[in-house]
Amino acid sequence: MDSRDTNAQARACRKLWAAVLASALRDLQNKPKYGAAASNRHMAQTWIDSDESSPSSFVWVCRVLEIDPERTRTAIYKHVGSMTYA
Structure with a gap:
């Protein structure tokens, strides 16, 4: 497996966990x-x-995506808290 295959697999993995x-x-x-x-x-x-x-926990997913779990959690709840519901 060459580096292009490895990079493609890493991108696919990040895309999956982002989803x-x-x-x-x-x-x-x-x-x-x-x-x-x-x-x-x-x-x-x-x-x-x-x-x-x-593996597969929120913290682990954030680390795979190279984002800070606490900041992400705070941003999620800030966003959800600002939403209005009918």
């Missing part, structure tokens, strides 16, 4: 009171709030 983070943000922005969407929101909030650093 996971974006999905959690979408789930968190949703404010249902019950059902699967409410469960997804709860799971997203639990995932974002966790300080766990094992």
Whole structure:
């Protein structure tokens, strides 16, 4: 495997984990009171709030994406808190 393949794999990995983070943000922005969407929101909030650093955790994903987990968490909640819901 040459460096181009390695770089392409690294980019693909970052793209995948960025999509996971974006999905959690979408789930968190949703404010249902019950059902699967409410469960997804709860799971997203639990995932974002966790300080766990094992693979696939919020902290780990932030590190893969080379972003600060605390600053990202703060920005997410600031954004979600500023949203209005019908």
